[in-house]
Amino acid sequence: MIDLRSPVWTIFRKDGRELLRDRRALFINLLLPMLLYPVLLLFAVQVAQVTQVQPRQRPQLGLVGAPSTLRDRLEQAAQRTLPQLDGSPAVHAPLDATRALFEVRDLGADATQLGALAAELDWRSGDPKPGQAWKARVVASLRDRKLVQAVVMPAVSARTAPLLIVQDSAHGELFDVSGPVDRALARWRRDLVERELTRRGQPLALLDPIAVHTVGAATLAEAVRTHAAPMLPFVVLVLAVAAAMAPAVDLVAGERDRGTLEMLLSLPVRRRDLVIGKLLVVLASAVVAVVLNLLSLALTAGLLAGQLPALGSESPLAGILEVGLPALGLALVVLLPVVALVAAAGVALSGYAQSVKEAQMYLTPLMLVVTFTGLVAVVPHARPSLALDLIPVAGTLLALREALQSPSVPWLHLTVASLANAAAALVLVGWCAQMFDREAFRYPRLVRAGWGRFARFRRGEALPDGPEALLVFAVAVAGMTLGGGLLAEAPPWLLVTLPLVAFVALPALGHAWLGAYPLPALGVRWPGWAWLGAGVALAPVAVALSLGLGWLQAHLVDVHALEQAGAPVEKAVRALDDAGGIALQLLCLAVLPAVCEELLCRGTLLVGISRSLGRGWGVVLSALLFALLHQSPLRLAPQAMLGVVLAVMTLRSRSIAPAAVAHAGHNALLVVAHAQGWLPDG
Numbered sequence: 001m002i003d004l005r006s007p008v009w010t011i012f013r014k015d016g017r018e019l020l021r022d023r024r025a026l027f028i029n030l031l032l033p034m035l036l037y038p039v040l041l042l043f044a045v046q047v048a049q050v051t052q053v054q055p056r057q058r059p060q061l062g063l064v065g066a067p068s069t070l071r072d073r074l075e076q077a078a079q080r081t082l083p084q085l086d087g088s089p090a091v092h093a094p095l096d097a098t099r100a101l102f103e104v105r106d107l108g109a110d111a112t113q114l115g116a117l118a119a120e121l122d123w124r125s126g127d128p129k130p131g132q133a134w135k136a137r138v139v140a141s142l143r144d145r146k147l148v149q150a151v152v153m154p155a156v157s158a159r160t161a162p163l164l165i166v167q168d169s170a171h172g173e174l175f176d177v178s179g180p181v182d183r184a185l186a187r188w189r190r191d192l193v194e195r196e197l198t199r200r201g202q203p204l205a206l207l208d209p210i211a212v213h214t215v216g217a218a219t220l221a222e223a224v225r226t227h228a229a230p231m232l233p234f235v236v237l238v239l240a241v242a243a244a245m246a247p248a249v250d251l252v253a254g255e256r257d258r259g260t261l262e263m264l265l266s267l268p269v270r271r272r273d274l275v276i277g278k279l280l281v282v283l284a285s286a287v288v289a290v291v292l293n294l295l296s297l298a299l300t301a302g303l304l305a306g307q308l309p310a311l312g313s314e315s316p317l318a319g320i321l322e323v324g325l326p327a328l329g330l331a332l333v334v335l336l337p338v339v340a341l342v343a344a345a346g347v348a349l350s351g352y353a354q355s356v357k358e359a360q361m362y363l364t365p366l367m368l369v370v371t372f373t374g375l376v377a378v379v380p381h382a383r384p385s386l387a388l389d390l391i392p393v394a395g396t397l398l399a400l401r402e403a404l405q406s407p408s409v410p411w412l413h414l415t416v417a418s419l420a421n422a423a424a425a426l427v428l429v430g431w432c433a434q435m436f437d438r439e440a441f442r443y444p445r446l447v448r449a450g451w452g453r454f455a456r457f458r459r460g461e462a463l464p465d466g467p468e469a470l471l472v473f474a475v476a477v478a479g480m481t482l483g484g485g486l487l488a489e490a491p492p493w494l495l496v497t498l499p500l501v502a503f504v505a506l507p508a509l510g511h512a513w514l515g516a517y518p519l520p521a522l523g524v525r526w527p528g529w530a531w532l533g534a535g536v537a538l539a540p541v542a543v544a545l546s547l548g549l550g551w552l553q554a555h556l557v558d559v560h561a562l563e564q565a566g567a568p569v570e571k572a573v574r575a576l577d578d579a580g581g582i583a584l585q586l587l588c589l590a591v592l593p594a595v596c597e598e599l600l601c602r603g604t605l606l607v608g609i610s611r612s613l614g615r616g617w618g619v620v621l622s623a624l625l626f627a628l629l630h631q632s633p634l635r636l637a638p639q640a641m642l643g644v645v646l647a648v649m650t651l652r653s654r655s656i657a658p659a660a661v662a663h664a665g666h667n668a669l670l671v672v673a674h675a676q677g678w679l680p681d682g
Contacts, residue, residue: 007269011277059102059173062150064114070188074104077184102177118154118164142168148177229404230378233397236331237374240339243289247282248346253359271433282343334400337421344428377401384413386631423621427466430612469608472511479503496588505596508604522603527655535658539665546638585671594664601626602650602659619647
């Protein structure tokens with residue numbers, strides 16, 4: 001049950017009422033965008049209409065040595081009356097269908113020296129290769145006579161009658177001419193073939209021996225949803241982020257400048273409840289703004305469809321109205337963790353800033369980063385993967401794009417991406433709660449400003465916090481994802497060991513060195529022989545737990561659909577076996593992963609997240625990130641459970657050494673069992 005009298009909801013109602021009382025903010029952030037869409041639409045329609053009736057000089061197409069039949073087809077293309085290849089009538093454009101696209105000018109046999117220039121080319125091979133000097137002369141001739149294109153039939157001998165099209169590629173109206181000209185040439189070539197077949201007494205059906213009919217079986221709504229999938233999540237994200245920025249600044253930096261936040265901090269309320277309450281207000285305002293903006297966009301699309309009846313019921317605008325609420329609802333629900341993460345980042349930066357002006361400067365690059373990260377969703381042929389799922393914002397948008405385009409919803413990628421965004425948001429909430437307790441937050445102007453604040457990284461801090469730990473993890477994931485492709489041709493042992501050392505261990509150690517964090521505080525200490533013995537004893541128990549969870553997963557989930565993700569691991573095991581046998585496998589797959597992964601996951605991640613959110617969340621989130629680091633759906637549940645066990649052991653022993661011993665023993669037992677054939681297939 002949700003306790004509406006809890007401090008979180010009390011703060012939510014209090015800050016929500018303050019936002020609702022600000023009529024200017026409501027008008028600017030909610031009502032004004034809704035009113036702007038139809039106004040901007042009408043403005044665009046009026047500009048288009050004025051542009052169409054403006055007098056302008058039509059682009060010019062020149063003909064040199066062309067027969068009259070070709071000229072007739074080009075004239076039809078210019079007047080939009082060119083029949084299609086199958087003989088059906090021309091399709092008229094709905095706007096300005098009476099105006100000619102271009103003007104056809106017959107320049108005679110060689111009026112512009114274009115015929116002579118064409119004759120200079122070597123037509124014997126059938127594919128002349130003009131040089132730069134020749135092109136410069138042609139462009140000069142075209143521009144002197146204000147031609148966009150010229151169709152030239154040179155008087156030369158060749159196996160096939162040559163026809164040369166020269167064009168000014170830098171002309172602004174080239175595309176208005178080139179498309180119709182290409183269609184006219186195709187129609188004219190068809191005329192020549194038909195005339196020759198008729199002369200020889202052959203049926204014209206020889207040109208079309210097969211009648212091809214294409215039928216779109218999907219509904220218009222499905223087709224529009226599929227083609228709009230790259231942009232729909234991005235539009236929803238941009239609307240949500242834009243709506244979340246203003247409340248994030250006002251509820252933290254604004255209240256602090258007004259002096260009301262100090263009174264709120266004096267209440268007997270946990271700082272985490274205070275942060276969550278403000279975060280819920282920002283999230284709610286973003287959701288309301290997105291819903292209102294989408295409704296306004298839908299009404300605007302309906303208005304535009306009504307203004308253009310010539311488009312018909314099969315137009316994309318009609319399809320937009322038929323897509324309905326399910327697609328928009330799915331996009332909004334899936335993007336909630338992303339919006340929560342961005343809102344948490346906005347609240348954190350607003351609290352870190354010393355004034356509203358400084359907070360606005362911080363939020364501008366945040367908006368830029370989120371926007372460019374979201375553009376991953378519009379990259380052609382981009383597909384979700386476990387590595388991309390871990391990237392905040394980008395992973396969710398890619399998975400949502402796949403859900404809108406595919407018949408089945410990729411629940412695994414949506415879940416992993418949502419968990420990654422939620423975990424990052426939780427860490428930021430914990431960091432904000434800690435920041436609210438600092439005197440420098442309550443009285444920011446007492447802190448010396450200027451470059452001295454950044455002179456030494458983490459000066460005076462004994463331990464890293466959650467955002468730092470997540471940043472180190474992001475560096476590790478990016479390095480393993482991008483660096484793995486550079487080592488595709490490397491020896492098997494180097495392919496396995498170098499990413500672990502360079503992209504897992506070194507980021508953790510480098511972060512500790514940059515922050516001047518003592519290694520014992522990160523768990524790099526001697527635990528005692530008893531804890532090392534406990535790590536050895538835990539190894540077979542961990543193997544049994546992993547195999548049990550794997551067996552349970554095989555009976556609950558269709559693991560055959562996930563086996564392709566585990567193929568690289570099997571390939572690496574076989575390559576190491578061929579290169580050095582069981583000894584090399586134990587070194588590369590048991591000992592080295594245990595040392596490197598424990599430094600990152602039970603060292604930096606566990607300590608940083610525990611400092612921001614507490615030990616419970618530190619254990620859960622570090623275990624989840626440990627499982628996601630392996631990028632294998634088949635091993636997600638076993639690795640997560642193993643991460644929980646190792647994290648608890650690390651906290652109890654205050655050292656990563658017992659966890660590293662248990663981790664190495666777990667991997668070694670599995671390697672030996674796999675080599676001896678003791679494990680079942682799959």
